Amino acid sequence: MTSNFVAQDEQFEEKVRKSFARQRAMETLGITLEKIEPGRIELRMPYNEAYTQQHGFLHAGIVSTALDSACGYAAFSLMPKEAAVLSIEYKINLLAPAKGDSFIFTGRVLKAGKTVSVCLSEAYSENSGERKLIAQMTGTMMTVIGREGVDQ
Amino acid sequence: MTSNFVAQDEQFEEKVRKSFARQRAMETLGITLEKIEPGRIELRMPYNEAYTQQHGFLHAGIVSTALDSACGYAAFSLMPKEAAVLSIEYKINLLAPAKGDSFIFTGRVLKAGKTVSVCLSEAYSENSGERKLIAQMTGTMMTVIGREGVDQ
Amino acid sequence: MTSNFVAQDEQFEEKVRKSFARQRAMETLGITLEKIEPGRIELRMPYNEAYTQQHGFLHAGIVSTALDSACGYAAFSLMPKEAAVLSIEYKINLLAPAKGDSFIFTGRVLKAGKTVSVCLSEAYSENSGERKLIAQMTGTMMTVIGREGVDQ
Amino acid sequence: MTSNFVAQDEQFEEKVRKSFARQRAMETLGITLEKIEPGRIELRMPYNEAYTQQHGFLHAGIVSTALDSACGYAAFSLMPKEAAVLSIEYKINLLAPAKGDSFIFTGRVLKAGKTVSVCLSEAYSENSGERKLIAQMTGTMMTVIGREGVDQ
Numbered sequence: 001m002t003s004n005f006v007a008q009d010e011q012f013e014e015k016v017r018k019s020f021a022r023q024r025a026m027e028t029l030g031i032t033l034e035k036i037e038p039g040r041i042e043l044r045m046p047y048n049e050a051y052t053q054q055h056g057f058l059h060a061g062i063v064s065t066a067l068d069s070a071c072g073y074a075a076f077s078l079m080p081k082e083a084a085v086l087s088i089e090y091k092i093n094l095l096a097p098a099k100g101d102s103f104i105f106t107g108r109v110l111k112a113g114k115t116v117s118v119c120l121s122e123a124y125s126e127n128s129g130e131r132k133l134i135a136q137m138t139g140t141m142m143t144v145i146g147r148e149g150v151d152q
Numbered sequence: 153m154t155s156n157f158v159a160q161d162e163q164f165e166e167k168v169r170k171s172f173a174r175q176r177a178m179e180t181l182g183i184t185l186e187k188i189e190p191g192r193i194e195l196r197m198p199y200n201e202a203y204t205q206q207h208g209f210l211h212a213g214i215v216s217t218a219l220d221s222a223c224g225y226a227a228f229s230l231m232p233k234e235a236a237v238l239s240i241e242y243k244i245n246l247l248a249p250a251k252g253d254s255f256i257f258t259g260r261v262l263k264a265g266k267t268v269s270v271c272l273s274e275a276y277s278e279n280s281g282e283r284k285l286i287a288q289m290t291g292t293m294m295t296v297i298g299r300e301g302v303d304q
Numbered sequence: 305m306t307s308n309f310v311a312q313d314e315q316f317e318e319k320v321r322k323s324f325a326r327q328r329a330m331e332t333l334g335i336t337l338e339k340i341e342p343g344r345i346e347l348r349m350p351y352n353e354a355y356t357q358q359h360g361f362l363h364a365g366i367v368s369t370a371l372d373s374a375c376g377y378a379a380f381s382l383m384p385k386e387a388a389v390l391s392i393e394y395k396i397n398l399l400a401p402a403k404g405d406s407f408i409f410t411g412r413v414l415k416a417g418k419t420v421s422v423c424l425s426e427a428y429s430e431n432s433g434e435r436k437l438i439a440q441m442t443g444t445m446m447t448v449i450g451r452e453g454v455d456q
Numbered sequence: 457m458t459s460n461f462v463a464q465d466e467q468f469e470e471k472v473r474k475s476f477a478r479q480r481a482m483e484t485l486g487i488t489l490e491k492i493e494p495g496r497i498e499l500r501m502p503y504n505e506a507y508t509q510q511h512g513f514l515h516a517g518i519v520s521t522a523l524d525s526a527c528g529y530a531a532f533s534l535m536p537k538e539a540a541v542l543s544i545e546y547k548i549n550l551l552a553p554a555k556g557d558s559f560i561f562t563g564r565v566l567k568a569g570k571t572v573s574v575c576l577s578e579a580y581s582e583n584s585g586e587r588k589l590i591a592q593m594t595g596t597m598m599t600v601i602g603r604e605g606v607d608q
Contacts, residue, residue: 025211028202050180053221055302059177060239061217068213069205087212088420089444091243091395091547093574093594095567097301110592111551115419116392116446118549118592136566136574138549138594140393140444142420149249150207240572241596243395243547245422245442247415262440263399267571268544268598270397270440288414288422290397290442292545292596294572329515332506354484357525359606363481364543365524369517373509391516395547401605453553454511 005039005109009081012038016073019085019152023069031066031105033073039109041073046102058098060135063105063123067092067137070107071119075141078112083143084150088116090139098134100125110138117141157191157261161233164190168225171237171304175221183218183257185225191261193225198254210250212287215257215275219244219289222259223271227293230264235295236302240268242291250286252277262290269293309343309413313385316342320377323389323456327373335370335409337377343413345377350406362402364439367409367427371396371441374411375423379445382416387447388454392420394443402438404429414442421445461495461565465537468494472529475541475608479525487522487561489529495565497529502558514554516591519561519579523548523593526563527575531597534568539599540606544572546595554590556581566594573597 009015013036020026020033026043029051035042043066045058053059068087076085107121123135144150161167165188172178172185178195181203187194195218197210205211220239228237259273275287296302313319317340324330324337330347333355339346347370349362357363372391380389411425427439448454465471469492476482476489482499485507491498499522501514509515524543532541563577579591600606 019206022206023204023211024201025203025205025214049176051177052175053177054171054174054304055236059175059217059220060242061213061220062177064216064220064244065211065213068211068216084207086249087246089243089245089393089422090212091241091594092216093241093566093596094239095574097238110549110589118393118551120592133566136576136594138547138592140549152206241545241574243442245414245444247422262397262437270399270545272440285414288424288442290395290440292397323510326510327515328506328508329518353480355481356479357481358475358478358608359540363479363521363524364546365517365521366481368520368524368548369515372515372517372520388511390553391550393547393549394516395545396520397545398543401542456510 005078005112007038007078012077015152016077019076020073025065026069029062029065036077039074039078041070041107043070043105044102047100060094063098063135064092066105067121067123068139070105070121071137071139072141074107074109074119075117078109079143083145084152086142086144086150088140088142090137092135092137094135096132096134098125100127102126115143157230157264159190159230164229167304168229171228172225177217178221181214181217188229191226191230193222193259195222195257196254199252212246215250215287216244218257219273219275220291222257222273223289223291224293226259226261226271227269230261231295235297236304238294238296238302240292240294242289244287244289246287248284248286250277252279254278267295309382309416311342311382316381319456320381323380324377329369330373333366333369340381343378343382345374345411347374347409348406351404364398367402367439368396370409371425371427372443374409374425375441375443376445378411378413378423379421382413383447387449388456390446390448390454392444392446394441396439396441398439400436400438402429404431406430419447461534461568463494463534468533471608472533475532476529481521482525485518485521492533495530495534497526497563499526499561500558503556516550519554519591520548522561523577523579524595526561526577527593527595528597530563530565530575531573534565535599539601540608542598542600542606544596544598546593548591548593550591552588552590554581556583558582571599
């Protein structure tokens, strides 16, 4: 992963790690933060039968959960020091069943705006080391400054 | 909830209940099936801190998980006896923070096609009995017949 | 059409009409403004072979053009006097071929935020007076104040 | 542009050109077919004041029209000889105002399924030779075989 963006906040990596650690859903689902670059994030989750749909594939919503966090933190990494991030919307296309030993989720910023950022993220399954694209997301993230109850 | 659709499969309610019961993610997340009508589904989930994002709101991906299942089973209720359902895509707009005592998710079919169905679903928070719209989803669901590994 | 919203700008109707009149695309495509209420817009377009796709249906992009304007002006009707509106994103589900004598497009606001508004819009075909839902859109609109080159 | 896909129909280029020529909207809007590869399409449109929104930018719906055709023909290029293509849904994120001397639209297939294909497309403005990304679309396209009124 290489990135064309420069982070405004030199402490972006620490800021992302701290906020990610506060997302209880990540810990509960076993999603881990693998890489952080300005405008780029990589997450990983092992297969977990507890989060499957009726055919034993990882539920599309769980794939969305990881992709949304990947998008959000990619955008957050480029935001000013005092900003928080909220998801405005996202859309996911499911390309193949989410079956595999583990899953990789990459998010990157397409446009970093003052108020609104747009990100792309992709989900891959890994089976015995073979990687396959299983889902693609585009999302819009909002820079929130000074709103009560919405901190980093 | 009233519905303009007629189910092809008279056993649609039983079929939906059986498939829903096989979605391990629903059980794990504490999402329950409250109502089933032809082309309409209602789900419920209590607030659970284990699935929150960094501000203590329910993670948008968890809201998506419930809305995707609501869409999918709304579509599935109208499908022929032998069909299975898979999500092709969905898009969610997040309208307000997902905070509340519990959450209601309603899904309904907008168009029931032979191969492809389109559904709308909505998420509401409940706080001391007051209901608030917090998210809206549109999704495309596929009727799958005779594909290996994809049963009901 | 009835609306639950109250316009901040008492002159909202005039404001919408003026801005709509400046959308050259509306005039060129023959799209007219039929109704304006706070947070609700209705547009109309006669069938025009010049804007069809390969099967003689109205091109999905032309349907999008009308739905985007319906969304945008529904949001704009609720914005403060000095604001301009820009589309951030939209998603359209195409439910039936766009064939008919004419087309009706309705847009309504789902959430009117300070910076970001979310709208739903629907396209209907009309054939000898019979109305059929052919497409559904959800869109996010931005309130823009004081940006150079972006006025009403 | 390079492509990893192999077209099933050796005559894919001719098939795409013929169908594109039947899209009256393309001719009316001045959108031209610049490149065809298996699973990849490039279109171009000069700026045209007749299709602008209220600030003089190309209307987002017109950008959608070109991106939808780019997606559709990218998918169509990989379909069997007898198939027709229809758009199921698409979502567009608008990244920058559509101002420029002309616009380039590229579409490529992300997943070519038997019934459903998923494509990405991008719109660029060109100003004195400088290219800028202004919009991004993901779309789902359907392979249609033997449906009355829906030929190539």
